[in-house]
Amino acid sequence: MKKNIRKPTVVSLFSGCGGLDLGFINAGFDIIWANDFFSEAVETYKKNIGDHIILGDISQIKSSEIPNDFDVLLGGFPCQGFSIANIKRSMEDERNFLYKEMLRIVKDKKPKFFLAENVKGLLSMHKGKVIEMIVNDFKKLGYKVDYKLVNSADYGVPQQRERVIIIGNRIGVKNKFPKESHKNKHITVKNICGDLANVRTRDLPFSLDGKTIHNHVARTNVHDKFWGRKHKVNQHDICDYLKYWRNKKGISTKKVDEHFGYAHTAGHWFRKDNNSGSIPKPEDWWKLKNLLGFDDKYDKQVTELELKEIKFEQSLRINNWDRPSDTITATGPEIHPSKKRRMSVRECARIQTFPDNFVFYGSLGNMYKQIGNAVPVLLSEKLAKTIKKYL
Numbered sequence: 001m002k003k004n005i006r007k008p009t010v011v012s013l014f015s016g017c018g019g020l021d022l023g024f025i026n027a028g029f030d031i032i033w034a035n036d037f038f039s040e041a042v043e044t045y046k047k048n049i050g051d052h053i054i055l056g057d058i059s060q061i062k063s064s065e066i067p068n069d070f071d072v073l074l075g076g077f078p079c080q081g082f083s084i085a086n087i088k089r090s091m092e093d094e095r096n097f098l099y100k101e102m103l104r105i106v107k108d109k110k111p112k113f114f115l116a117e118n119v120k121g122l123l124s125m126h127k128g129k130v131i132e133m134i135v136n137d138f139k140k141l142g143y144k145v146d147y148k149l150v151n152s153a154d155y156g157v158p159q160q161r162e163r164v165i166i167i168g169n170r171i172g173v174k175n176k177f178p179k180e181s182h183k184n185k186h187i188t189v190k191n192i193c194g195d196l197a198n199v200r201t202r203d204l205p206f207s208l209d210g211k212t213i214h215n216h217v218a219r220t221n222v223h224d225k226f227w228g229r230k231h232k233v234n235q236h237d238i239c240d241y242l243k244y245w246r247n248k249k250g251i252s253t254k255k256v257d258e259h260f261g262y263a264h265t266a267g268h269w270f271r272k273d274n275n276s277g278s279i280p281k282p283e284d285w286w287k288l289k290n291l292l293g294f295d296d297k298y299d300k301q302v303t304e305l306e307l308k309e310i311k312f313e314q315s316l317r318i319n320n321w322d323r324p325s326d327t328i329t330a331t332g333p334e335i336h337p338s339k340k341r342r343m344s345v346r347e348c349a350r351i352q353t354f355p356d357n358f359v360f361y362g363s364l365g366n367m368y369k370q371i372g373n374a375v376p377v378l379l380s381e382k383l384a385k386t387i388k389k390y391l
């Protein structure tokens with residue numbers, strides 16, 4: 001007879017449409033309570049995962065309304081509160097930080113583990129002070145805390161997506177992160193979306209190779225305008241020119257960066273290489289001229305701009321068939337490698353490793369947003385399995 005083993009339990013904050021939660025469910029966890037204030041994401045969550053999600057602002061929900069005695073608290077707390085513009089104010093007024101909500105619930109409920117996901121930029125914010133503050137706050141509650149920057153592509157997700165994973169536990173064990181199973185064998189966009197490439201996008205679900213395909217809908221704005229240089233400019237010439245003037249002035253690239261408040265940008269202006277070399281944008285060019293005192297030789301070429309049409313074939317944000325996708329963001333998907341449209345909602349969902357039977361609800365923009373916000377399901381499942389070993 002099969003023993004009725006209790007599954008470890010999870011409470012999930014900032015759940016969105018449920019990417020992180022689905023990975024934990026796949027690894028054998030039971031999600032007993034979840035929350036988000038984005039109504040279309042909550043609708044998607046309810047219809048695919050369960051009714052245990054509550055629509056509402058977490059800062060307005062009392063701890064007493066959240067169940068007690070669960071094993072893991074999840075939360076991809078949003079990082080808007082940490083944006084550069086807010087940072088000064090935020091460091092002074094720490095209540096602005098939504099992670100404080102997560103901290104409150106860890107403090108009040110004492111789960112065995114917590115796991116948070118955030119953008120890579122969290123590590124460099126305020127010269128590392130923000131992450132240090134977060135880690136220390138959780139440590140003060142008696143948790144052993146570790147974090148790691150992971151790239152989803154290294155875990156079998158067909159996407160270059162770098163995110164910080166913070167794990168804490170109060171049961172005295174080492175926090176473990178899953179092994180990078182696909183470090184040198186990344187999955188490509190073609191592997192995962194090839195079958196949809198020649199299938200017309202449409203609102204209604206349809207059948208393909210015995211499977212039902214939902215949400216194969218896409219934005220079609222592949223022509224766009226952008227401000228581009230009016231004249232032809234050769235990056236190698238500009239690079240030689242700038243190097244000459246920088247040497248003449250006796251200033252290091254690092255000093256140039258410091259002058260601008262950049263981290264590595266100036267390095268690209270002094271690098272003669274077709275992949276990573278770049279020409280300063282006009283406002284930087286004038287600032288650089290003040291710093292290095294160069295003549296007018298390239299002023300016109302570098303700084304005169306005009307409004308140009310982007311052709312979809314030329315777009316820089318085109319997805320590549322033979323590599324993992326670039327990061328799927330909440331704002332807008334990449335252009336399809338061979339079609340005159342953006343990646344469809346279903347293609348983005350596959351790149352985020354949602355199964356085909358996970359159906360998204362809401363406006364086109366809001367479906368893209370739910371997917372772009374999510375933790376890839378496969379990465380989440382791998383994280384969940386490492387935690388489950390202890391429970």
Ligand SMILES: C[S@@+](CC[C@H](N)C(=O)[O-])C[C@H]1O[C@@H](n2cnc3c(N)ncnc32)[C@H](O)[C@@H]1O
Nearest residue numbers: 014016018019020036037038057058076374375
């Ligand atoms: C990065 S997304 C999390 C995605 C989710 N972990 C997943 O894997 O699908 C952050 C979520 O926090 C939600 N959120 C932001 N502020 C909130 C608040 N005050 N109360 C509740 N949810 C909030 C947003 O609506 C968004 O869905």
